[in-house]
Amino acid sequence: MVSPSATSVPPWAREPHVEPADPTGRTHTLLVVGPGDGQTGTAVRAVAAGWQEELGAAPVHRHDCADAAVAVDALHADLAVARVGHRVLVAGTAEACLAVRAAAVRAGLADDELRFGAVAADVRTVWCVHCSATTTAAVAAGGVVACPGCARSLLVYEHVSRRTGHHLGFMVDAEDQPWEESA
Amino acid sequence: MSTTAPAPTAPRTATPPTALPAPGLPAPLGAGERLALVVVAVDDSVPGVRSLSLARPDGGALPSWTPGSHLVVEVPPGAGRERRLANAYSLTGETVHPSAYTVSVLRRDPQEGAAGGSAWVHGLAVGDTVTTTAPRSAFPxxxxxxxxxxVGAGIGITPLVSHLRSALRWGRDVQLVQVCRGGRGAHLDEVRALGGDRVTVLDGRAALAAHLPALLADQPIGTHLYTCGPADFMDAVLAAARALGWPESRLHLEHFGLAALDPGDPFTVTVTGGPTLEVPSGTSLLEALEQQGYDVPHLCRQGVCGECRLRVAPAASTGVHHRDLYLDDAARAAGDCLMACVSRALPDPATGRAHLEVSP
Structure with missing residues (x-):
């Protein structure tokens, strides 16, 4: 068993968890990621409301976004004019949070400028090391998912790329193949 | 069975790639290895500051170094110095295949409590031999x-000179703010010539206090801050940055001219498999071990260099009072190591006993 603290998977990508807002920030971007209706939308708005209460009078640029791609666009627009002292908060599913984190990391933000509130952590994106296809599935780390690109059965490894937000997937039965026996 | 076309192959070059030719370059130095260098030039043009150029006796190229690196110079005993000192001085010259290492040293008067290392440097002459470590990078x-x-003050400009030169060479966005009295100071002409309008020189702390909040409030989010100068100056810079929301990951400081530590409370120490010693107030763990004949590797004796790190057995110890500037928060929290030159035992809150068990 891999020790959770020794992997690259953030705690909020294992199970739903909301990090506290950072009161030392001077200004904040708040990305509320999820469709307007339904359970996820309700949950992320509750997280956002909690953060806004924590932050009190600090200036907060709030963006309600239908999905992670919209949130990433809003993030880039804010970062283009942001000064050091700015913080970014992301409320969404773990999948959306990881996607936005990847964009933030690529834009040069540091871990201590980012806070996440994941309202669900059952769905993750898995990147296949064999064919580079990415699949989205309700699968836990340690589980197995079929790769849509090469049909291999992928073990979802306890590793998330900071640069892409995808979990690492590799062939689960690579050591149990016919060519091994015929050798 | 289907056949697939062979993958296109990359065009072959006539000769296989080889490592870049590097004739005459020095082999990297091993840990703890020392350089015997000769003073080849002395520059005293700025009052109180001496710039030394140090080269190999044979004039060969010296190891390259990362901007912000320093050299630890051995100062022999004598002239009131009881023991050998090891002083860290920032390198200010060329970083790549340098033919000389240059450092600038502010003279601090031994009559006013300085240990005497800078006075010794100010007494050196061209042709004298100096023993140093290889460049060490702690402020990259x-x-x-x-x-x-x-953002530098006084002699704290020295590690920033190499930062400025490197950033300009690689086309990186850089700004330098230097505080000095009367508009005079070491390397000022050099950084002005290098950086042009990227360099701001402020006369005194009051000017800095007026300039700093607006400067720190208006930096694009990818900016990193590097500061070097007297401890109270750096505290002021960092406090202003933190007040404006700068996160710790964007703040970098280079210590020098440390404030004196208090003598500390007495404690006992057991060397694993060896005797138990008393460490009185005013004596460091390093000194106590040396008095018992233990040879603990060390350089700076002020909690900066990281050489005198000892392992601590947490279960057999009451806790470590870390007073160094070397270990990071995770290493401190683990409680399984300490810097013998400055750190001491933390008493057990219940019994008041202060004890450490250490091993090399």
Whole structure:
């Protein structure tokens, strides 16, 4: 068993968890990621409301976004004019949070400028090391998912790329193949 | 069975790639290895500051170094110095295949409590031999930064000179703010010539206090801040940055001219498999071990260099009072190591007993 603290998977990508807002920030971007209706939308708005209460009078640029791609666009627009002292908060599913984190990391933000509130952590994106296809599935780390690109059965490894937000997937039965026996 | 076309192959070059030719370059130095260098030039043009150029006796190229690196110079005993000193001085010259290492040293008067290392440097002459470590990097530029903001005071400009030169060479956004009295100071002409309008020179702390909040409030989010100068100056810079929301990951400081530590409370120490010693107030753990004949590797004796790190057995110890500037928070929290030159035992809150068990 891999020790959770020794992997690259953030705690909020294992199970739903909301990090506290950072009161030392001077200004904040708040990305509320999820469709307007339904359970996820309700949950992320509750997280956002909690953060806004924590932050009190600090200036907060709030963006309600239908999905992670919209949130990433809003993030880039804010970062283009942001000064050091700015913080970014992301409320969404773990999948959306990881996607936005990847964009933030690529834009040069540091871990201590980012806070996440994941309202669900059952769905993750898995990147296949064999064919580079990415699949989205309700699968836990340690589980197995079929790769849509090469049909291999992928073990979802306890590793998330900071640069892409995808979990690492590799062939689960690579050591149990016919060519091994015929050798 | 289907056949697939062979993958296109990359065009072959006539000769296989080889390592870049590097004739005459020195082999990297091993840990703890020393360089015997000769003073080849002395520059005393700035009052109180001496710039030394040190080269190999044979004139050969010296190891390259990362911007912000320093050299630890051995100062022999004598002239009131009881024991050998090891003083860290920032390198200010060329970083790549240098033919000389240059350092600038502010003279601090032994009559006013200085240990005497800088006075010794100010007594050196061209042709004298100096023993140093290889360059050590503890203040490097962050490659991911979109801007490098350098804020120095007094002789604290020295590590920032190499930062400025490197950033300009690689086309990185850089700004340097230097505080000095009367508009005079070491390396000022050099950084002005290098950086042009990227360099701001402020006369005194009051000018800095007026300039700093607006400067720190208006840096693009990818900026990293590097500061070097007297401890109270750096505290002021960092406090201003934190007040404006700068996160710790964007703040970098280079210590020198440390404030004296208090003598500390007495404690006992057991060397694993060896005797138990008393460490009185005013005596460091390093000194106590040396008095018992233990040879603990060390350089700076002020909690900066990291050489005198000892392992601590947490279960057999009451806790470590870390007073160094070397270990990071994770290493401190683990409680399984300490810097013998400055750190001491933390008493057990219940019994008041203060004890450490250490091993090399």
């Amino acid at each position: 530029p962050v490659q991911r930064a979109t801007r490098h903001l350098l």
